[in-house]
Amino acid sequence: MMDVHDGVKAPKKLAHGIWPALCTAFDDKAEHVDPDRVRALVRALIEAGSNGFFVCGGTGEGRVMSVPERMSMAEIVADEVAGAVPLILQVGGTTTEDAVELAQHAAHVQGIDAVASVAPADRPNDLAAAVEHYAAIGGATKLPFYIYWLMGEADNRVTADGFLDAMKAVPNFTGVKFTDNNLYLFGQLIDRSHGSINAISGPDEMALPAMVMGAEAAIGSTYNIMPRLYLQMRAAFEAGRLEEAIDCQRRANRVIRILIEHGVLAGVKAMLGWRGTPVGPPRLVDPLSAAAEKALRADIDALDFEVA
Template sequence: MSKLVYGILPALVTPFDDNLELKIDAVAPLVRSLLETNISGFFVCGGTGEGRAMTVPERKAMGEAAVKAVGGQVPVILHVGGTTTEEAVALAAHAPTVGADAVASVAPANRPNDLAAAVKHYTAIGSASDLPFYVYWLASDADRGVTAHRFLEAMADVPNFSGIKFTDTNLYLFQQLVDLSGGCLNAITGPDEMCAAGMIMGSDGAIGSTYNIMPRIFCGMYQAFQEGRVQDAMKAQTSANRMISILISVGVLAGIKAMLGWQGLPVGPPRPPNNRLTKEDELRLRRTIEALDFEVV
């Protein structure tokens, strides 16, 4: 099976209004603005997209709106993981009906650190459609005793298993997954602050939250690496990490959503359990960015 995605894929934020209701009409403007920056695809309703804070009907509506706005220009991966396997299967079965290109899922919520339970969960999701299936590997959910060989062996019979979104700082394990798969695994890294390091360790690309506000920096980083300009890629990473450090100080998702609003893309605050920015935090964020003279778009 050929690989579906390469390059930089924003983990698309989900727009809400001030009452935290889904704001579907804000999806298309956000997608259009990102498509203008040479991004390579979208990851929808993941952690950044607050999928697990949404109802199944809301997630279906968000997925459909995102796919429609993209209009086939780049691949769209819908994250379907949720509270139950049944919920994930329902979302996976719905994904091809709206034109999604692939589905992904985290480990089951009730057995996150159990590889055998995870494989059963992934098998049910992979069987729900003919779309490529990606494991959303979260460090907090992973079976810490698992080796790359054991993971790939366990996943061998999961229908449509095609790739991984690896949100973990253990890049040795990531490189082992790339190597032992013979390069067949569509291997995508998750930590934005380690994007360039992931490329060095063999990633095909990256999915991340801050790509919503810094797409050109990360697309430039990817292009530099593809052209062999590793030092330029590392400089871009250093620049991006300055912004990431600022966002961490106020709350990453709330900060990203506030910054999109400043760019004329009102996407509202995040839902709980993520915190809203206080007025003081938003003012501090704006002043810090202005002091750095940092261009994010």
């Protein structure tokens, strides 16, 4: 019996390893993208060994940036990376028209290797609307197209076979950034596609379990502040050193627990600032107060390992 995806040739897989969901660096009032700060963060993360970048996603605050700002961010990152690692640009979050415009622009930016999108903002729980949205974006460019799968969206209301069948409408569909705790469904997407989709995990706190299920890459917000820990985790897992990999995930989750208490995005941006790579305050959420940042720093300093 032919599976729902049989006969569909998937584009080349792009994402492998550990990819920071890149923070967008703003000025001190979060009014403008700061190119110098963006470049400094990119350089630091490449030096740390990052395998790629996911640009203008949730951590990158794409949905609260204008189309020109997102275009500028794509150009700045691509120019700084200069082909050293692959880049996926997230173009969704507002309207389909904006996403199509951003995808078309991305196709002309040397160094942007693929585009991705969340489900349409106005109809996130409608699978037919989501596929129509994805097809419009995928059809706007020949670049590989990735789904940014968020827990609770339409994507989460279908079977793996149903989703893969629907995605036949997008010929350049390449993979999924799966930001969902349902690892059974993640595994089913991999299994029912015979491993043809590029499977990327999203939840930082479940990076290692997702590797067990077959994730080829991981994209996450805390990779901005501790990429080396996740790179060690991935290397240990691939080498069969499972106790070491588990220890890495436990350490990462201790940091994540602290960030959840204080505010993840604001906390990550604050940590980058006090480490000498300032990225400005967030737009999507309120920045930490001076007292909250002091408390966050005390909690991080109390850990018995270096967060890096």
